[in-house]
Amino acid sequence: MPLSPLRLRLLVISLLTVSFLGALDHTVVSTSLATIAGELGALNLMSWVVVGYTLASTVLLPVLGKLGDVLGARRIFLGSLVMFLAASLACGFAQDMAWLIAARVLQGMSSAGLQLMSQTIIARVTTQRERPRYMAIIGAAFPIAILVGPVLGGAITDNWGWAWVFWINIPVGAAALGLALVAVPHLEPGPMPRHFDVAGAAVFTTALVALVLAVTWAAERSAGPATAALAVSVLGFVAFYFIERRTPEPIVPFHFFTNRTIAAGTALSAIIGVGLFSITAYMPTYIQMAYQTTATVSGLVPIATVFGMLISNLLTGWLATRTGRYRIFPILGTSLGAAGLSVMAMLPAGLPLWVPMIVMGVVGMGTGAFMSLIVAVVQGAAPASQTGAITATVNLVRQVGSTVATAVIGGVIGFGVPALLPAGLDASTLTPQLVHGAAPDVQATVAQIYGAVFTPVFIALAATYAVGIVAAVLLPHGRLSDEPVPAPQKTSETLSA
Known part of the structure; x- marks a missing residue:
């Protein structure tokens, strides 16, 4: 469904705003968790403020994708936005941790709808050739939220109180809702399932x-x-x-995986979750222990990673739209990811911090090269009537891969570090501050231990990206089509080979 240039710009602004809110609400809470747990008196339930949100946003993806195809992406998008605003209001008024967790679950459910329908709507109103550029713009919400979320959350908590971490969504979301009512078109839903x-x-x-x-x-x-x-x-x-x-009428269309583009693209999406998103949570700890930095300085490495991801995401989206070619970007991206993580596995402890910053920046650039692009490519290989379902599937494998790999890496660290610590050092009380104040030989020992534990982790993640190179090579040759998107009842939309 073609839109006028002005309406398309308004639509992109609206979708970017709500996508940013959904992504930000996952990262902005991290620095306020300790304050929230202390005031609500439930430290043992603190992790569920994050887990409940993530879990809800993951499990609903295939259901919302199918509902978007059946009821129309506009209805699900606007309903999710209203629900997100209501849940944000409820989070700020929480009187106990159970209330907050329940409200966060509702936030996660609605955030899934915002993320998924934003990508679905763009797929329905643009050609395959135009889509990577706009998908990259909307996809930029996630790395930007990673960069500004923790700092913004800390500033709001310190100056206004933790409730405003959630209430700040209300005015911004209300403005985005008003814009969405005007800009989001009425898209024809697919055929009603039996x-x-x-x-x-x-x-x-x-x-x-x-x-x-x-x-x-x-x-x-x-x-x-x-x-x-x-x-x-x-x-x-x-x-x-x-x-x-x-x-x-399956919610996950397994039969689509006989299509080589969809199968390879979905595998690439999973590799992003497993290969990079999983390690970001542990990178600051590794840098603090292996490179003897403060907590603040250790954040520079994840920032370099995300900044590289943001730049290459926007650049490859623009290039793919300009040239119509897409296959080269995931090939280059997975190669950069595999090379960068292999280098991380070989870096000796004690190097200047700019070294891992550059290396992880390269990994981020490699990942960003196909992070949003691959979603657009897979959408173009599925029938228009199944756009929501296939978009949900691509996002689902990425989030599940990230969740599982994060837990596995956490287990490796949790078992590996205590097993290698010498007598006299207790893993349960080992903090960066304690290590930095210890004797130089203790600092060197701990740095070597963390290097030894993280080396196989980096090697495994590099191998994951190497598998991604194979998946990228298996993508069919071709160029993105300039043809308008067909009506959802038709099933002829494929990538031109």
């Missing part, structure tokens, strides 16, 4: 919740509950696969 896949949605939700609980409990070394949850998850995903193969 029945909605309720069984598939219920089984998938149960299996994914069990998986998140399993990896969370495993990181906490609760072997019994983790094993039970993992068993439930495995059985659930097996059952989900057979349900989706039999139902006429």
Whole structure:
């Protein structure tokens, strides 16, 4: 559905604003968690403020993707935005941790709708050739939120109180809602299904919740509950696969994976979650221990990573739209990621901090080269009537990959560091401040231990990107089409080979 240039600009501004709000609400809370837990008196539940949000935003992706195809992306988008504003208001008024966690779950659910429908709407109003540029603009919301979220959250908490971390969404979101009512077009929904896949949605939700609980409990070394949850998850995903193969209207269209573009593109999306998003949470700790820096200075390495991601994301989106070519960018991107992480595995401790900053900046640039582009490419290979479902699937594998890999890396660190520490050092009380104040030989020992533990992690992540090179090479040759997007009832939209 072609739009006038002015309306398209207004639409992009609206979608970028709400995408930024959804991404920011995940990062801005991190620096206010300790204050929130202290005032609400539930330190043991603090992690669920983040886990509840992430879990809700993940499990609803395939359901919302299917609803967007059936009811129309505009309805789901506007409904998600209204729900997000209401949940933000409720978060700020929370009187206890249970209230806050429940409100955060609603925020996560609505954030999934905002993220997913933003990408779906862009896919429906642009040609394949135009799409990478606009998808890159909207995709920039995530790295920008990573850069400014923690600092903004700390400033708001210190000066206005933690409730305003959530309430700040209200005026910005209300303005975006007013703009969206004007700018978001009425898109023709797909054909109404004979029945909605309720069984598939219920089984998938149960299996994914069990998986998140399993990896969370495993990181906490609760072997019994983790094993039970993992068993439930495995059985659930097996059952989900057979349900989706039999139902006429699946929420995850497995049959699309016979398409080489969709299969390779989905694998590349998963590699982003596993290969980079998973390590960012642990990078500051590694830098503080292995390079003997303060907490503030250690944040420079993730900032360099995200900045590289942001620049290459925008650049490759522009180049893909300008030239129509797309295959070269994921090939170069995965190669840079594999090379950068391999170098990280070989860096000796004690080098100047600018060295890992440059190396991880290269990894970020490699990832950004196909982070948003691959979503646009996969959308172009699916029928218009399934745009929401396939967009949800691409995002889903990325988030699940990140969640699982993050927990696995946490487990490796949690077991590896205590096992290598010499007598007299207790892993449970080992802080960067304690290490920095210790004797030089202790500092050197701890730096070597963290280097030894993180080296296989970096090697494994480099291998993940190497698999991504194979997936990128398997993408078919071709150029993005300038043809208008067909109506959703038609199923002829594919990438021109």
